[in-house]
Amino acid sequence: xxxxxxxxxxxxxxxxxxxxxxxxxxxxxxxxxxxxxxxxxxxxxxxxxxxxxxxxxxxxxxxxxxxxxxxxxxxxxxxxxxxxxxxxxxxxxxxxxxxxxxxxxxxxxxxxxxxxxxxxxxxxxxxxxxxxxxxxxxxxxxxxxxxxxxxxxxxxxxxxxxxxxxxxxxxxxxxxxxxxxxxxxxxxxxxxxxxxxxxxxxxxxxxxxxxxxxxxxxxxxxxxxxxxxxxxxxxxxxxxxxxxxxxxxxxxxxxxxxxxxxxxxxxxxxxxxxxxxxxxxxxxxxxxxxxxxxxxxxxxxxxxxxxxxxxxxxxxxxxxxxxxxxxxxxxxxxxxxxxxxxxxxxxxxxx
Amino acid sequence: xxxxxxxxxxxxxxxxxxxxxxxxxxxxxxxxxxxxxxxxxxxxxxxxxxxxxxxxxxxxxxxxxxxxxxxxxxxxxxxxxxxxxxxxxxxxxxxxxxxxxxxxxxxxxxxxxxxxxxxxxxxxxxxxxxxxxxxxxxxxxxxxxxxxxxxxxxxxxxxxxxxxxxxxxxxxxxxxxxxxxxxxxxxxxxxxxxxxxxxxxxxxxxxxxxxxxxxxxxxxxxxxxxxxxxxxxxxxxxxxxxxxxxxxxxxxxxxxxxxxxxxxxxxxxxxxxxxxxxxxxxxxxxxxxxxxxxxxxxxxxxxxxxxxxxxxxxxxxxxxxxxxxxxxxxxxxxxxxxxxxxxxxxxxxxxxxxxxxxxxxxxxxxxxxxxxxxxxxxxxxxxxxxxxxxxxxxxxxxxxxxxxxxxxxxxxxxxxxxxxxxxxxxxxxxxxxxxxxxxxxxxxxxxxxxxxxxxxxxxxxxxxxxxxxxxxxxxxxxxxxxxxxxxxxxxxxxxxxxxxxxxxxxxxxxxxxxxxxxxxxxxxxxxxxxxxxxxxxxxxxxxxxxx
Numbered sequence: 001x002x003x004x005x006x007x008x009x010x011x012x013x014x015x016x017x018x019x020x021x022x023x024x025x026x027x028x029x030x031x032x033x034x035x036x037x038x039x040x041x042x043x044x045x046x047x048x049x050x051x052x053x054x055x056x057x058x059x060x061x062x063x064x065x066x067x068x069x070x071x072x073x074x075x076x077x078x079x080x081x082x083x084x085x086x087x088x089x090x091x092x093x094x095x096x097x098x099x100x101x102x103x104x105x106x107x108x109x110x111x112x113x114x115x116x117x118x119x120x121x122x123x124x125x126x127x128x129x130x131x132x133x134x135x136x137x138x139x140x141x142x143x144x145x146x147x148x149x150x151x152x153x154x155x156x157x158x159x160x161x162x163x164x165x166x167x168x169x170x171x172x173x174x175x176x177x178x179x180x181x182x183x184x185x186x187x188x189x190x191x192x193x194x195x196x197x198x199x200x201x202x203x204x205x206x207x208x209x210x211x212x213x214x215x216x217x218x219x220x221x222x223x224x225x226x227x228x229x230x231x232x233x234x235x236x237x238x239x240x241x242x243x244x245x246x247x248x249x250x251x252x253x254x255x256x257x258x259x260x261x262x263x264x265x266x267x268x269x270x271x272x273x274x275x276x277x278x279x280x281x282x283x284x285x286x287x288x289x290x291x292x293x294x295x296x297x298x299x300x301x302x303x304x305x306x307x308x309x310x311x312x313x314x315x316x317x318x319x320x321x322x323x324x325x326x327x328x329x330x331x332x333x334x335x336x337x338x339x340x341x342x343x344x345x346x347x348x349x350x351x
Numbered sequence: 352x353x354x355x356x357x358x359x360x361x362x363x364x365x366x367x368x369x370x371x372x373x374x375x376x377x378x379x380x381x382x383x384x385x386x387x388x389x390x391x392x393x394x395x396x397x398x399x400x401x402x403x404x405x406x407x408x409x410x411x412x413x414x415x416x417x418x419x420x421x422x423x424x425x426x427x428x429x430x431x432x433x434x435x436x437x438x439x440x441x442x443x444x445x446x447x448x449x450x451x452x453x454x455x456x457x458x459x460x461x462x463x464x465x466x467x468x469x470x471x472x473x474x475x476x477x478x479x480x481x482x483x484x485x486x487x488x489x490x491x492x493x494x495x496x497x498x499x500x501x502x503x504x505x506x507x508x509x510x511x512x513x514x515x516x517x518x519x520x521x522x523x524x525x526x527x528x529x530x531x532x533x534x535x536x537x538x539x540x541x542x543x544x545x546x547x548x549x550x551x552x553x554x555x556x557x558x559x560x561x562x563x564x565x566x567x568x569x570x571x572x573x574x575x576x577x578x579x580x581x582x583x584x585x586x587x588x589x590x591x592x593x594x595x596x597x598x599x600x601x602x603x604x605x606x607x608x609x610x611x612x613x614x615x616x617x618x619x620x621x622x623x624x625x626x627x628x629x630x631x632x633x634x635x636x637x638x639x640x641x642x643x644x645x646x647x648x649x650x651x652x653x654x655x656x657x658x659x660x661x662x663x664x665x666x667x668x669x670x671x672x673x674x675x676x677x678x679x680x681x682x683x684x685x686x687x688x689x690x691x692x693x694x695x696x697x698x699x700x701x702x703x704x705x706x707x708x709x710x711x712x713x714x715x716x717x718x719x720x721x722x723x724x725x726x727x728x729x730x731x732x733x734x735x736x737x738x739x740x741x742x743x744x745x746x747x748x749x750x751x752x753x754x755x756x757x758x759x760x761x762x763x764x765x766x767x768x769x770x771x772x773x774x775x776x777x778x779x780x781x782x783x784x785x786x787x788x789x790x791x792x793x794x795x796x797x798x799x800x801x802x803x804x805x806x807x808x809x810x811x812x813x814x815x816x817x818x819x820x821x822x823x824x825x826x827x828x829x830x831x832x833x834x835x836x837x838x839x840x841x842x843x844x845x846x847x848x849x850x851x852x853x854x855x856x857x858x859x860x861x862x863x864x865x866x867x868x869x870x871x872x873x874x875x876x877x878x879x880x881x882x883x884x885x886x887x888x889x890x891x892x893x894x895x896x897x898x
Contacts (some may be wrong), residue, residue, distance in 0.1 A: 052804050072807040085805035089823045098819075099809030146809060 001064060004150060009058035010327050011044060018044045020206045022056065025269050026199075031176055031183040032120035033197025035190060037229065041206040042186045043154060049184060050152050051075050062149060078143030080153045083092035084135050085128075086127045089177040092138050093123030099146035113145035114138075114173065140172065144179065149174070151183040157192065169181070169195055190230050194218075202226050218277070222263060224346040227275045234278050236292070237348060240270040246345055248274075248292055249314040256292055259335060260345040271348040280341035283308060283322040284334045296327045310335060357721035357729055364718055364736040366764055367781055371751035372598065372743065374765075378754055379591040390588045394596065404596065407574040410489060410564075411557035411604070418553045419546070420660065421497060430507075430512040432631040434641040441509075443649045448502040448657070449885060451842025452562040453859045454878040457866065458655030459495055460486065460566065461875070462716050463660050468658060468675075491567035496557050498655075503549040503556075511545030551608040558601055559744030561845040574600070579848060582750065592722025594750040598743050605742050643765055647700040656882065663875035683872040687880075693873070697863035697880060703857065704840035707779030707785075712829060714780070715787030719795050737788030740781050744846035747835035752778050772855045778846040783836035790832025794825040838885045852884050 002025030011019040017208060018041045024069045034042040047053040051072035060068045067075055078099075086095050096110045103109070116157040117137035127135065136156065143151060156172065173196045175227045176183050185346055187193050193200045194214040202209040202217065202225075210222040221227035228235075241257065248256045260274050284291045294310035297317065306324040310333065311317045320335055327333045337343065355567075379386040394400050426621070429441045447455065463469050465482045473483045519541065523533040539546075561575040568576055572821065574597040581590040663683055670676040687693045722733035740748060756768035756777075768774040802824065806816040822829070844859035850861050858877050865874035 050804075050808060052353075052807070072804065073812050075808075076810070077808060079805065079808040081801045081805055083801065085799060085801040087802060087805070087820055087824075091680065092836050098806065098811070100791075142809070 001024060002186070003063055005061045005198060006049070007057045008061045009045070009048060009060065011048060011053060011056050018206050019048070022208050024201055024208060024211055026182055026184065028182055029180050030198045031185055031196055033193035033200045034186045035188070036191040036199050037188060038202035040203040042203045045203065046152055046154055046184060046186050050079055052079055054189065074244060076146070076148055077150045077152055078146065078148030080139045080143050080151070080156045082154045082156070082158060084139040086135055086139055086142070089125050091123065092119070092125045092127065092130065095127070095138060096142045096145050098142065108137070109145055113141040116144065117141045132159055133168060133322045136160065136168060144181070149182070151181050153183060153185040153297050155188070157185055172196070189253050202229065204229070214338050219342070221275070221344055224273070224349070226277070227344060227346065232319060234276040234281055234319060234320065236274045236276070236312070236316050237314060238272055238274055240266045240268060240272045240345065242268045245271060246274050249316070250292065250312065256290060260343040263344040263346050266345065266347060274343045274345055276337065276341060276343045277320040279321045280338050280343065281320040281335050282338050283320055283326040284336045286332050286334050288334050288336060291336045293332070295336050296329055296333050299327070299329050357725040357733070358495065359734055360717045360721045361729060361736070363714070364733065367738050368739050368784065370764065371755035372673055374755045375591050375751040376595050379588065379595050390592045393589065394592045399572065400593065403572045403574050403577040404600070406489070407558060407597070408600065409490060410573060411554050413493055414500055414557040415550050415553045417493060417497035418500040419504050419550065422501035422549065423424040423508050425501070426505050426508035426512060430509050432641070433631045434638060434645065436642060436645055440649050443652060444505060444651055446503050447499045449889060450499065451838070451881055451885065452560070453500070453844040453861070453862060454659065454842065454881055455499055456495055456562045456566045457874060457878055458659045459498070461871065463657045471505060471674055478492050487567055487569050488571045492563045495563040495567070496560060498557060500553040503552045508542060508546040511542045515541055533643070547608060549683045551605070554604055554608065555601065555742065557606060557844070559746070561746055575744060575845070578750060582849060584601055587807045590750055591754060596705060598747045601742055601744055601747070643764045652710060659875050659878045659882065662871055663879045665872045667870060667872055669825065683876045687873070696856050696858045696877070700841050701778060701854050701855040703776045703836050703855065706776045707783055708833050708837045710776070710780040711783035711787040712833055715784055715832070716791045716829070719791035723793065723795050734792065738785050741785035745782060748782060749778060749846040749849035752781070769850065770852055774850050775847060775855055775857065778850055779840035779843060782843070782846060783840060786839070787832045787835045789829045791825065794828030798824060823886050834888045834891065837888050839883060842881055
């Protein structure tokens with residue numbers, strides 16, 4: 001039985017639908033990353049789970065009991081807020097103790113929680129005396145101290161600078177595993193979601209686009225949105241010929257046919273888009289068999305890899321990863337799928 | 352649930368703030384004795400009503416001009432030049448605003464009145480048989496207004512100047528504009544929001560001013576005094592009509608000034624570049640002139656306060672024709688503390704002001720919270736309701752409360768409160784609402800809602816969140832508002848004179864009766880105590896804002 005289960009959770013503000021009947025579940029001890037661009041509804045979903053917003057429809061269950069109507073104070077969830085929301089008038093220790101009032105051995109438990117985030121002995125410090133990274137860890141200690149059933153994190157790293165963010169991400173991820181707590185982590189960064197999430201839920205415009213492991217999201221995107229939002233997408237237009245075949249749009253009279261996997265119901269003749277990852281394509285000499293002729297627009301050397309931005313005669317512009325010496329900007333070249341490439345095919349958006 | 356409590360607060364506020372005003376309007380139209388415009392027609396027929404109205408308006412306009420003429424140059428001097436003692440003097444210059452209006456007025460009386468220090472000195476110096484002037488009529492009122500209201504211009508313009516971006520002036524200079532052209536075409540236009548803000552405050556305060564016209568006016572009546580005299584003469588309907596007219600003039604003034612400010616330039620908020628540097632006065636002559644002028648000015652500003660203190664030590668009937676009082680002792684103070692009846696007004700003022708402050712704080716906080724939570728129309732309605740007592744002169748409110756709460760009709764929300772000890776605290780509370788409500792609003796707008804959510808997520812209920820998180824964090828804003836509300840209520844004269852009963856007479860009323868009995872020393876003692884308590888309240892709570 002899943003630990004946290006959302007069924008048909010919907011929310012709108014006036015005429016604006018923020019969440020469209022979202023159903024998902026999180027297993028005990030699992031970290032679920034909620035990924036989406038700003039305005040996708042991920043933060044609203046988290047706030048509905050926390051109880052700060054009430055759902056218009058749907059149910060939220062934790063460990064088999066309905067918590068939908070429960071006020072936040074009685075859900076026994078912990079939350080790490082985007083700007084930490086540490087109480088500025090209380091010391092570090094008092095902040096951590098806030099959720100422990102009325103229990104026994106408060107000071108021991110505060111020390112324990114601070115120890116967990118490597119801030120032993122910080123009890124007496126004022127909030128404005130410690131660094132941003134330390135504040136972040138105090139927020140985490142405060143949320144964990146009362147022993148919550150579920151930990152909610154709202155873009156917990158967005159206030160840290162880039163280098164600190166990556167390190168903190170690992171630390172928190174490791175900590176969550178050690179504590180074994182079930183967590184929901186909101187982020188708009190794909191890399192972060194992949195790093196911390198056992199599974200990732202991708203949201204767009206209030207809809208749950210796909211829920212799966214990072215590998216599933218990357219290799220088998222269920223929707224065109226996921227394909228474009230998660231990782232780099234090299235998109236080539238064509239038309240569906242059935243049986244996994246796509247005729248590419250070219251200027252030449254000979255039809256070039258590549259293979260791909262239909263991600264949705266398609267009919268022969270449908271205008272489609274073949275979505276590759278850049279590393280699934282390779283550059284070939286002009287005229288190679290079955291290759292798509294392109295012109296190299298730009299070569300971008302990124303150390304371990306070299307990206308080539310290319311343009312086909314039909315006007316598709318996309319990226320290919322190839323050997324640095326394969327071509328230079330301005331060269332005529334050709335593109336071929338690599339061995340084992342399994343591009344997804346989506347119906348082309350009507351415009 | 353949230354919006355329900357918001358509606359509850361809105362109803363309570365509407366009952367306290369809007370309802371009495373509406374009832375006054377309806378009564379002036381004869382709701383209880385048959386609808387009629389007769390009272391308004393009567394108002395229109397009387398020339399003295401028209402002249403009172405006209406005097407109120409021109410006095411207010413003239414007060415604004417005088418206050419600006421003093422306050423704006425002072426602001427420039429203190430913000431743009433540096434000289435020894437600038438810090439201390441800069442604070443002293445803002446002092447008149449802390450003096451309760453009635454206390455300021457009697458201090459002026461003791462200074463420049465017929466038997467005041469300055470008048471006696473001039474009379475003695477020139478060997479005149481009569482006092483050189485009479486402190487009466489519009490000139491006297493304007494003098495008091497200018498003295499207390501230039502502070503608005505001084506404070507607003509100083510703040511505006513401090514935020515001004517020097518690069519604008521440097522740009523003007525590089526484009527070839529001289530100092531005069533820069534002043535009129537760059538600096539002053541940029542200061543427009545500060546100037547209109549101060550003008551608005553001075554205009555509304557003058558329009559509502561009661562103490563100065565009441566003491567110095569004599570036959571020269573303005574609307575506020577006219578209303579009170581009508582009420583005292585038993586012309587209740589006329590008082591109500593005058594009240595409605597004054598309220599309309601106040602609202603029109605507010606509307607006009609706000610409209611004037613609509614095209615205001617927003618760049619002033621963009622704090623970039625360097626704060627303007629102060630010109631350090633170097634030359635020996637310039638420096639000594641500045642120091643002498645500065646301390647001279649400070650002495651002039653402190654003179655009313657000093658006079659009050661001095662007079663409070665003059666026992667009754669010991670000072671007659673001498674230039675300076677011949678006897679100084681603490682008789683007046685001893686009497687005050689020895690006679691319970693004399694101490695009574697102080698006790699009254701203290702408890703009524705304290706009760707009103709607590710009530711205004713609670714209601715102001717509730718209104719601000721509901722306004723922010725509800726947002727939209729309900730939020731705007733709540734915000735407007737809280738601001739109404741600020742826009743409407745105190746006399747108007749006093750008459751409105753006297754009208755609404757002199758009748759026992761619980762079914763329509765009217766109770767007899769007039770004549771009970773509750774009417775004055777209630778009046779003070781309503782009058783303090785704009786201060787506490789706006790303070791709470793300002794505090795809450797900066798307040799991060801996620802702090803309350805964090806408390807909730809940690810298992811804290813509504814009350815614990817309020818006590819442990821919200822109120823401690825709003826404390827600076829609330830404390831400043833509370834001190835202002837308390838000081839205002841403590842020194843209130845305008846509403847008290849309409850609503851007091853003998854048993855609940857506040858300090859201001861006692862000052863007035865002491866003056867009538869020629870007990871100037873006792874009146875001064877009350878004034879000094881009022882000043883001291885106000886100062887203590889200000890220092891205790893008003894300071895927290897800076898901490």
